Amino acid sequence: MLIGAIDGGGTKVLTAVLTETGQILARRQAAAPTADVPGYFRQCAEMLAACAGEAGCGVFSLAGVGMNIPGMVTPDGYVLGSPSADWGRFDARPLLSTALGIASERVFFENDINACALAEQRFGGAGGDFVWITVSTGNGGAVVANGRLARGGGGCAGEFGHLKVERDKPYPCGCGGMGCLEAHASGVAIARRAREAGLPDGTDARKCEELARQGNAAALAVYDQTGVYLGRALAIAANLLNPSHAFIGGGVSKALDLMLPGISRTLSAEAVPQCAGLEVLRTRLGYEAALLGAGAVCLEGLR
């Protein structure tokens, strides 16, 4: 069985044809403007068709197609909004199924971070209860409780990025709130703290990581403090849900080793002892987590 995967992002799209064990047979990546919504879905369909051609099959012979939306979406494809793509509400299912020329029953949708958690479960070997946290430009997350993705009453569970992790010196968040995880532990927040710490102008999260690895004390402190904030969010998850694992993904997760001391200290201090044993790992799926996630979404939908 071959399946199609579309990781729709706010600035770029990845598509792939996968086997049901997660082997990528063909892959495309391209920038994708989101302003013309039908055009965006046509581009996704064309990229996936090219992958199918390369894999030696047609889109028609795919068992189904899973697509990630960079925002809130119902399982049947109704987009509720995406800040990163600047989308409001619309029905994505007919747009995608028409563009692909396949039946709407064979296309499935999910929030991109939820998709990462599903991929971790299906292709990464994660069992039991766990949380997934992205550390990238922003912060997002997903919760797996009782072995199943937790969606909540309104389908919006997993908003790790807006947990309040700082009340003493809170920084304003893009959401309008104060002290959110995203305002303190995102790539943007790392760059801001690097600037405040007197590191050279233009030091972003990646450059700050480089400096930390060269032993720069200020850069190391920036990552340690990021670990403290992530630890606060993880302690919340530990106390409420007692997951056995937390998987950290997103570009900044490459620096997880620099953040782990701060994470561990904070988990010890803020999670009750019986929940503090949470194992914090970098996702085993690397850069492809979300793309594999779209495949997992398809396989979930086909069940």
Add this chain to the structure above:
Amino acid sequence: MLIGAIDGGGTKVLTAVLTETGQILARRQAAAPTADVPGYFRQCAEMLAACAGEAGCGVFSLAGVGMNIPGMVTPDGYVLGSPSADWGRFDARPLLSTALGIASERVFFENDINACALAEQRFGGAGGDFVWITVSTGNGGAVVANGRLARGGGGCAGEFGHLKVERDKPYPCGCGGMGCLEAHASGVAIARRAREAGLPDGTDARKCEELARQGNAAALAVYDQTGVYLGRALAIAANLLNPSHAFIGGGVSKALDLMLPGISRTLSAEAVPQCAGLEVLRTRLGYEAALLGAGAVCLEGLR
């Protein structure tokens, strides 16, 4: 079908014989010393036998017996510890089944707050995803995700009492941490704030409620601030789990109306808009929530 329910507390025990729809046919309540563990379980068994006699049946004819433990316990009755009963680890199942003289397959165990959530679901009509928070001497909680009680990898999910809700002026908690919900929104914390607000010596949560209802501004402020702290914990649950309801139980929940303004303001400020619609209600099960919970535990176990 008749079932037995034992709500084992750190200072008192309630027992009942119930129908499977939650009608209480007979009920006993007594103080119970916890130091002699086998003696405690013998007392529970004697009280339940007296209920069975009053209900016109023997303990033998009960379909099963559910028992709450005021601490951590595995579903098969291994107690992991109880601060309120000062218990360490022991196997409760043989103690109870021997004391009752019934097969160990017919006795079922659960943490007392988890039991309340199961009762809310089975007898209170709660559907979907919700959280349960106790406001009593301390604070505890339970999480229902995907319609099922979340236990977590180690069986210890739902530790609402130790979520950090204050970082600016945190108060030490009995757990050794700082700024826990229990240190700021429990009955004990209400009494402490009442004292700090200059209310008469010996003003406990109940007396503070009376004063608030008489219009005392300081007492009203104590309850409003308690609502703010509860709101912070509820906003965490809203962001992570997007539950449709939160049920508040425990003795202090009688004053929920005095706390709701603070809860609502805080939810609006700290939960993302799509999760902030969480409806906060007093439990519909009143004082019997935990006792009915033990009945629900039995019915879950018999499924």
